[in-house]
Amino acid sequence: MKTDEQARQLLKDFHLRVTPTRISLLVALLKSRRPMSLDSAAEACGWQAGDRATVFRNLQALAEAGVVRVVRSAGRREVYEISSGATKQVKHAHVVCTECGRVECVDGAEQSGKAASVEGWKVTGQEVTLWGLCPTCG
Numbered sequence: 001m002k003t004d005e006q007a008r009q010l011l012k013d014f015h016l017r018v019t020p021t022r023i024s025l026l027v028a029l030l031k032s033r034r035p036m037s038l039d040s041a042a043e044a045c046g047w048q049a050g051d052r053a054t055v056f057r058n059l060q061a062l063a064e065a066g067v068v069r070v071v072r073s074a075g076r077r078e079v080y081e082i083s084s085g086a087t088k089q090v091k092h093a094h095v096v097c098t099e100c101g102r103v104e105c106v107d108g109a110e111q112s113g114k115a116a117s118v119e120g121w122k123v124t125g126q127e128v129t130l131w132g133l134c135p136t137c138g
């Protein structure tokens with residue numbers, strides 16, 4: 001299946017409105033081998049800095065629907081990737097560079113299916129993040 005057809009199918013599967021913006025975003029994310037920042041997603045779609053708000057709104061909508069997963073980077077930054085629910089893959093961990101904020105997916109370090117229990121809490125999720133220095137910063 002071509003990437004744009006795959007993007008279109010994902011929007012349909014998640015009962016989302018199919019718009020050119022969403023298709024471009026999903027195509028960029030599907031092609032990327034690591035989570036993308038807001039800026040790199042906008043850049044990959046060929047948009048100008050002025051379109052940032054639109055890109056952000058659309059990423060939020062895709063994340064709320066569960067197609068896109070938001071991954072916390074260093075500081076308060078966030079990056080985006082296609083969710084494991086959308087790709088039918090096992091949820092994986094991430095490694096984050098504490099210096100430049102680069103984020104990469106860690107295959108083989110997938111999370112155990114069972115979340116840790118905390119007394120008095122209803123735990124709804126569990127994220128595994130490895131921190132360190134990337135090859136450029138290390």
Ligand SMILES: [Zn+2]
Pocket residue numbers: 097098099100101102133134135136137138
């Ligand atoms: Zn780095």
Ligand SMILES: [Zn+2]
Pocket residue numbers: 035081092093094104105106
């Ligand atoms: Zn990932």
